[in-house]
Amino acid sequence: MSAITPTARVTAAYARIAEVDRPEVWITLRAQDALAAEAVELERRVAAGADLPLAGLLVAVKDNVDVAGMPTTAACPEFAYEATETAAAVQRLVTAGALVLGKTNLDQFATGLVGTRSPYGAVRNAFYPELISGGSSSGSAVAVALGIVDLAIGTDTAGSGRVPAALHGIVGIKATLGVIPTHGVVPACADYDAVTVFATDLELAVTAAKVMTDTDSRDPRSRDWPADVRLAPSTEPSLAIPRSEDLEPLSAPYRAAFTETVAALRDQGLRITEVDISPLLDAARLLYDGAIVAQRYAAVGEFVDKGVPGLDPTVAAIISAAKELSAPAYAQDLDYLATARTTATALLADFDGLLLPTTTEHPSIAEVEADPLAINRRLGTYTNFCNLLDLAAVAVPGKPTAQGLPFGVTVVVPAFADQIAVDLAARITGTPPPLFVETGVPLAVFGAHLRNQPLHWQLEQLGARFADEITTTDAYRLTALDTTPPKPGLVRHGDGQGAPIRGELFLISPAGLGRFLAELPPPMALTSIDLSDGRRVVGFACTYDAAVAATDITDFRGWVAYLQAR
Known part of the structure; x- marks a missing residue:
């Protein structure tokens, strides 16, 4: 939630709009008095106790995404229509308390990565007006970078939710296709379109993406997290990076910045390996140079054939x-x-993620005007393949160039490994990793599955995520079982008949929990465990007869303390 009141946030936004004087950012800007009235109502709801995780935050919406009562133009005046329904992803933000400030400029029909292909004007970079903002979600990225809004909605087919983020030093999240529904979005390539979010920091971007994530019956391509979704990277994460020849498209400043970013991650202890990504780069060319571009004609081709004056040539x-x-x-x-896709799956199988430079260079507006196609094609070198191959991506700032320009990197992962991408992105930004995927089942462990214990690898293999250190109520007793490897046995005896036993809580996928249960050796069992903070979770225990025959170690209050004493 915003640190200032919603009404104060609205006032500050319009003051900032006047201060920066960037009219090309907006296609439709809402009237201040109307938004101020919504802010007052929002404050009333918050005071009444409403649960609004985004209360008072302002959001800008790319103008190929519907907001009820506002025109949707896709940056073509003659295409405009007034939306009667708000896009599912945007409505979820509004329901969570966000306020829509306006609709932002874009490369027309979301076709481009430059931010200059619009009759509403080329969107200048927030910090270097002679340089491009990046597209197609140009206005949305600039609105965030200038501090006008807290969040902005973009779309991403070829990299439009990532390239503008890189050129402004902000965060862009392009989740697995379908987990954020595209209902209410003017299609570009319907099978490969994604709704994305920009923010200045990873935590806020993830919070917004999480709010937007869920299936929607109006979107036939929407998808839910699978039952075996991975919730964490390896304890010692590994990253693939492109081999030297695959980095040749980079400008010299970007090449140096990427090298410096990778070096910093090595210093953190991440295992980094060069791989051949040429199959991905070859696939990327299909988005514009192959027949896949026919989806763009299927989306708006009949309208374009009319030759209306507002079309970008x-x-x-x-x-x-x-x-x-x-x-x-x-x-x-x-x-x-x-x-x-099969090749990409095999390429990424041995790594937690693939780290790429988000784009190749930062051209000027004049350079793009002189060579609009070749530069645009280069900018998508490391982004175009992502949706074609059903990969997820999180774009974050890397080390800036020697000239001080923003430089961005992207963590790419297989479909539904979004949480792993977020965790790796947090390592790059040096911030705590926020929780994106919340489908995990809490699992309490007390012995050999604890971190740094001999069976912890089983949790890691299933992508389980450490959540917290825990203690039980005083109803439990702990014993040392005669097993290989050694394990403790936890048994409930009744309130006050044991002691608080220390353990750890992990989040594990539903399928992972089922696999644990199916492979559990005797005398171990999974049962309900009462924690000292009042929660009741699934956790490891053992059969009563095995506990009776074992050595009671309850006085140690935990397995690790017992091992240390030995």
Whole structure:
């Protein structure tokens, strides 16, 4: 929740808009008095005890995403329509207390990574006005970077939720396709579109993404977290990075900044290995140079064919050309992508994630105007393949260039490994890792599965996440069982008939918990455990007959203390 009141936050936002004087950021800006009235009502709800995790935060929405009562233009005036329903992802933010400030400029029909392809004006970089902002979610990223809003919604098909983040030193989250529904979004390539979020810090970006995440029946492509979702990286995380030849597209300043960012992670103890990412880079070319671009024509091609005055010529040429692509070529590209996904899965199997430079360079607006296609294509070198191959990504600032320009890196992971990407991104930003995926089941452990104990690897293998150090109520007794490896046995005797026993709490996927139960050797069992803080969780115990036959070690109040005493 914002540190200032919602009404004060609204006042500050409009003052900041006047101060920075960046009219090209906005396509539709809401009237201050209307938003102020919403802020007053929000304060009343908070005072009445409403649970609003985003209360008072301001959000900007990319103008290819619907907000009820506001026009959606996709940066083409003649395309505009007034939305009657708010996009599912945005509505979830509003329900959580966020206030929509306005609709932001973009590369027309979300086609581009430069932020200059709009009749509403080229969106200048927040800090270096002669440089591009990056697109297509240009206005959204700049609104965050300038401090006008706390959060901004973008979309990402080719990298539009990541490239603008990199060029402004902010965070961009592109979750696994479908976990944030695209209901209410003007499609670009419907199978590969994602709703994304920008914020200045990882924790806030994750909070917003978490609020937006859930299935929606109105989006046939929406997906839920699977039952075996991984909730944490390895204890000693490993990162793949591109080999030297795969980094050749980088400008010299970006190459140096990437090297410095990687070196800092090595100093933290992360295991880093160079790999051949050329299969991913080859797949990336299909998004614009292959038949997949036919999806852009399917989305808005008939409208573009009308040749209305507000069309950006570069965008119109890309979309119109896709009309000539053949169905066999499209089928052939889909087959190629199926193979490429298998290759990507194998490539990432031995690592927690893949670390990439988010983009290749930071061109000026003048350079893009002189060479709009080639520069745009280069900017998507390390982003275009992500959605095609069903990968998730978190973009965060890396080390700045020697010239002081922002430089960004992206953690790429397989589908549904979003929490691992967030944790690795937190290592890069030097901040505590926020919880994104909340489907885990709490599991209490008291012995060989504790951290640094011989069976902890079983939890790590299932992607379990350490949550807390815990103690039971005084109803439990602890024994040392005669097993290999040695384990304690926890048994409930009744209130006041034991002692508080120390353990650890992990979050584990539902399927992981089921696997644990199915493979549990005797005399171990899973049962309800009462914790000293009032929670009741699933935890390890043992059968009563095994405990009776074992050595009572309750006085040690925990397995580790017993081992240390021995």
